[in-house]
Structures are given as C-alpha cells and as structure tokens.
Amino acid sequence: MKLKVYADRMSQPVRAVIIFCKVNCINYEEVRLDIAKRQHLTPKYAEINPMKQLPAIVDGRFKLFESHAILIYLACSFPGVADHWYPVDVFKRSKIHSVLDWHHSNLHPGPVTIVRNTVLAPALGRPFNPEAAAEGEKILSASLAKIETVWLKDNGRFLLGGNQPSIADLSLVCDIMQLELLDESDRDRLLGPYKKVQQWIENTRNATNPHFDEVHKILMKAKEKRQNQRLKGENHGGGGSDMKKPLVSRI
Amino acid sequence: MKLKVYADRMSQPVRAVIIFCKVNCINYEEVRLDIAKRQHLTPKYAEINPMKQLPAIVDGRFKLFESHAILIYLACSFPGVADHWYPVDVFKRSKIHSVLDWHHSNLHPGPVTIVRNTVLAPALGRPFNPEAAAEGEKILSASLAKIETVWLKDNGRFLLGGNQPSIADLSLVCDIMQLELLDESDRDRLLGPYKKVQQWIENTRNATNPHFDEVHKILMKAKEKRQNQRLKGENHGGGGSDMKKPLVSRI
Numbered sequence: 033m034k035l036k037v038y039a040d041r042m043s044q045p046v047r048a049v050i051i052f053c054k055v056n057c058i059n060y061e062e063v064r065l066d067i068a069k070r071q072h073l074t075p076k077y078a079e080i081n082p083m084k085q086l087p088a089i090v091d092g093r094f095k096l097f098e099s100h101a102i103l104i105y106l107a108c109s110f111p112g113v114a115d116h117w118y119p120v121d122v123f124k125r126s127k128i129h130s131v132l133d134w135h136h137s138n139l140h141p142g143p144v145t146i147v148r149n150t151v152l153a154p155a156l157g158r159p160f161n162p163e164a165a166a167e168g169e170k171i172l173s174a175s176l177a178k179i180e181t182v183w184l185k186d187n188g189r190f191l192l193g194g195n196q197p198s199i200a201d202l203s204l205v206c207d208i209m210q211l212e213l214l215d216e217s218d219r220d221r222l223l224g225p226y227k228k229v230q231q232w233i234e235n236t237r238n239a240t241n242p243h244f245d246e247v248h249k250i251l252m253k254a255k256e257k258r259q260n261q262r263l264k265g266e267n268h269g270g271g272g273s274d275m276k277k278p279l280v281s282r283i
Numbered sequence: 284m285k286l287k288v289y290a291d292r293m294s295q296p297v298r299a300v301i302i303f304c305k306v307n308c309i310n311y312e313e314v315r316l317d318i319a320k321r322q323h324l325t326p327k328y329a330e331i332n333p334m335k336q337l338p339a340i341v342d343g344r345f346k347l348f349e350s351h352a353i354l355i356y357l358a359c360s361f362p363g364v365a366d367h368w369y370p371v372d373v374f375k376r377s378k379i380h381s382v383l384d385w386h387h388s389n390l391h392p393g394p395v396t397i398v399r400n401t402v403l404a405p406a407l408g409r410p411f412n413p414e415a416a417a418e419g420e421k422i423l424s425a426s427l428a429k430i431e432t433v434w435l436k437d438n439g440r441f442l443l444g445g446n447q448p449s450i451a452d453l454s455l456v457c458d459i460m461q462l463e464l465l466d467e468s469d470r471d472r473l474l475g476p477y478k479k480v481q482q483w484i485e486n487t488r489n490a491t492n493p494h495f496d497e498v499h500k501i502l503m504k505a506k507e508k509r510q511n512q513r514l515k516g517e518n519h520g521g522g523g524s525d526m527k528k529p530l531v532s533r534i
Binding site for chain 2: 097100101105132
C-alpha cells in the first residue's frame with residue numbers, strides 16, 4: 033500500500049514533507065485537506081491524527097504526525113534517501129536534532145504569527161491583529177539573526193556546513209518561505225538584513241528544484257490573488273480594505 | 284575527559300538530562316549555572332551554547348544544546364543505556380520523536396508560562412502577569428487532556444504503552460513537575476481532572492527513583508521557602524505580598 037501524506041500545501045511543514053518525498057523519489061499519495069475549509073478538524077481525520085494538524089502520514093498500518101518526526105521516519109525507512117538528509121553519523125545527526133528542536137520554540141512562531149495575523153487572517157476567520165504580528169516580527173528577526181551568526185557563521189552553504197542540505201535546512205526554509213505571502217516590500221524589509229540567510233534559502237531552493245518551486249506554487253498563486261484584489265480595490269477608489277495597506281503600516 | 288552538563292536544576296529540561304545521566308550511570312560533571320543570577324548569559328557560556336540557554340553538554344570536543352537532542356545523543360552514545368529509553372525500532376523511535384516534537388509547541392509552554400508569570404516572577408525580575416498565567420493554564424489543560432486521551436488512552440503505564448519509560452516520558456513529566464512550585468491547591472486544581480496523567484507522573488517517578496526525587500529536591504526547597512515567606516507575612520499582619528494570595532485568585 034502506497035504511503036499516504038495528508039496535506040494542505042498552504043502549510044509550511046506540509047511543503048517540507050512533500051518536497052522531501054519528491055526529491056527522494058518516494059512513491060506517495062497526497063491526500064489533500066483544505067485547512068481554510070476546516071477539513072483537518074473532522075472526526076474522520078482525527079482517526080489519522082488525533083491532534084487534528086497537518087501533515088500526517090499513513091504507511092501501511094503505521095500512522096505518524098509532526099513533520100520533523102515524519103521527515104526522520106521517511107529518511108530512515110525509504111531506500112535511496114541520501115545520507116546528507118539525516119546522516120548516520122551521531123554527531124551530525126545530533127546537530128540536526130538540535131536545530132530542529134530549536135526551530136520549534138524560536139524561528140517557527142515568527143512567520144506563523146506574522147502571516148496568521150495579517151494576510152491569512154480573513155481566510156482563517158480571524159481578525160487582523162497588528163500587535164500579534166509585531167510580536168511575530170520580533171521573534172522572526174531574533175531567530176534570523178541567530179541563524180545568520182550561529183549556523184551560517186562559517187559561510188557554509190547549509191546549516192551543518194556541508195555542500196548538501198539536511199532535513200533541518202528544508203524544514204526551516206519552508207517556514208521562512210511563508211513570508212512570500214506578504215507584500216514584496218515587507219518581505220524584503222524582514223529578510224533584507226540577513227544576507228547569509230537569503231543565500232541559504234536560495235541554496236536550499238536550488239538543491240531541491242524543480243520540486244521546491246512546484247510545491248511553493250500555491251503560495252505564489254495566493255500572493256498573486258491578493259495583489260489583484262488590492263489593485264481592484266485601488267481602481268475602485270480605495271475599496272476600504274486592510275489588504276491595500278502595506279504590512280509595515282498595519283504593525 | 285568526562286561529559287560536562289551545564290545545568291541549573293530549577294530548569295525542567297536540565298532535570299530531565301541529569302536524571303537520565305544518573306539512572307543510566309553516565310559519568311558526568313555537573314557545571315552549575317544560576318539562571319536567577321544571569322550566569323547563562325555570559326560570553327563565556329555563549330562559547331558553549333550560543334543560544335545562552337540551559338542545558339548544554341560538552342563531550343570531548345563535541346558541544347550540543349537543546350535537551351531532546353541531548354537525551355537522544357546520550358542514549359545513542361553511552362553504552363549501557365537500555366533500549367526502552369530510545370528504542371532502535373524505527374516505529375517506536377518515530378513515536379518518541381512525534382511526542383517530543385508535539386511537546387515543544389503544546390505542553391511545554393503551559394507550565395513555563397504559569398510559573399514564570401506567578402511564583403518565579405520576582406526571582407526572574409519580571410512583574411506578576413495574571414493574564415499570561417491564565418493563558419498558560421489554558422495551554423496546560425488542553426495539553427494534559429490530549430496526553431490523557433491520546434497517548435494514555437489504552438491505560439499503558441507510559442506514553443508509548445510499554446512497561447518502561449522513554450526519554451519522552453522523562454521530558455514531559457519533568458516539565459509538568461514545575462507545577463510543584465505552585466500552592467498545593469493550585470497544583471491539585473490543574474492536575475486534578477487528569478487521573479491517568481497523575482498515575483503516569485507517578486510511574487515515571489517510580490521508574491527513575493531515587494534520582495527523580497533527588498534532582499527535584501531543589502523545587503521542593505523553593506516551594507518550602509515560598510510557603511515560609513507567606514506564613515511570615517501572615518504572622519506580621521499580612522505582609523502585603525502577592526505571595527500570600529493563592530494562584531487562583533491571581534489569575
């Protein structure tokens with residue numbers, strides 16, 4: 033029975049898992065659930081993942097949730113996954129665990145908080161919350177500074193310093209990619225000070241393309257749709273939407 | 284060269300690492316830093332852990348931070364650690380990763396937020412913040428309910444259902460133990476509805492004693508000190524301290 037990946041590509045950890053499967057030629061079936069339509073909250077999906085979050089996988093009789101755990105499981109269970117993704121060497125592997133653990137409580141809440149409280153708020157049925165978004169900016173900046181000065185300090189192409197990405201690069205970069213939903217000027221303002229981070233995002237993208245771009249298409253489409261809505265609003269004399277204001281003015 | 288563990292036992296992930304070392308007869312040196320005295324924020328410690336958090340380890344030339352990554356490293360690198368702590372079996376191991384990942388963004392912020400914003404606030408130089416503590420209570424209750432109904436639903440002694448604890452049991456239970464700092468009535472109110480969780484805490488304690496109790500002594504002493512200060516305040520006609528009010532009234 034084929035591996036099933038329960039997914040909404042609008043979710044950044046979902047994208048990391050999907051890209052990993054594609055890059056490593058893992059044969060899988062993508063079971064699409066729409067978070068905006070609350071399809072991850074049904075009792076049927078709770079049988080797959082009782083935490084009602086995406087992604088989750090089913091491999092035969094084995095069910096698993098949490099994207100880092102899934103990435104490690106896939107790296108260990110499917111033949112042909114190159115060692116650099118999750119090295120057998122205990123020291124390298126431990127560094128990956130350290131980055132992934134740090135990510136949970138540091139980088140991850142940054143982009144999530146910004147995007148949820150600004151551009152994604154209407155789709156999620158939430159109010160715009162500039163204070164929460166500002167808090168998200170602080171978390172993001174502090175975390176990007178740490179990535180730049182700790183893991184990328186030796187000018188390595190990837191977080192562990194090697195020439196090939198690990199699951200940690202993929203997970204963290206997919207999170208930062210969520211900022212694509214913002215206006216270009218806001219994204220540039222947030223990422224601008226971190227040149228090494230920008231290069232590392234590009235390195236991870238190049239190392240996983242064409243899959244990286246294909247899986248992120250949904251973000252680009254959402255961004256385009258939003259921009260069109262804004263232009264339409266402006267052409268109709270303002271439209272009165274928060275969407276037309278740049279993020280910086282809403283925070 | 285002996286393994287060094289940089290530690291303040293007031294920190295719950297530190298306690299998990301220390302208990303793990305003791306239970307598994309890992310020969311280590313405990314390098315004590317006092318968080319209340321900001322000793323984890325010095326440039327000297329930043330050379331060990333640039334994130335300036337505890338715990339961290341140094342094993343020969345290898346440095347590592349993040350407690351889950353440390354527990355996994357120790358389980359894989361030191362001879363004599365029983366398999367149940369971090370099983371070789373990929374399915375069991377993946378479930379441990381899943382619990383540990385879930386813990387970061389779900390259970391962990393609960394006790395931390397409650398305790399930091401109430402009883403530990405003065406020692407940390409922070410104001411009491413009843414709103415933040417109330418938010419922490421919500422997070423804690425939601426997470427305990429999930430532990431009770433997902434991982435403990437089959438009445439197993441431990442989270443993975445076996446008869447021996449894993450690193451996930453140790454990590455999560457040490458976090459919940461932080462609630463010992465609260466008044467007995469507040470702790471009972473918060474844990475009271477979760478009978479299976481209470482039994483699981485006791486199972487983890489029994490499986491790791493006498494080390495569990497020894498490493499948690501610091502919490503019990505801090506609790507006793509706080510109670511004595513309160514009594515002293517009451518004997519002097521009130522004392523005017525927030526300490527005398529039960530947590531429930533401060534939230």
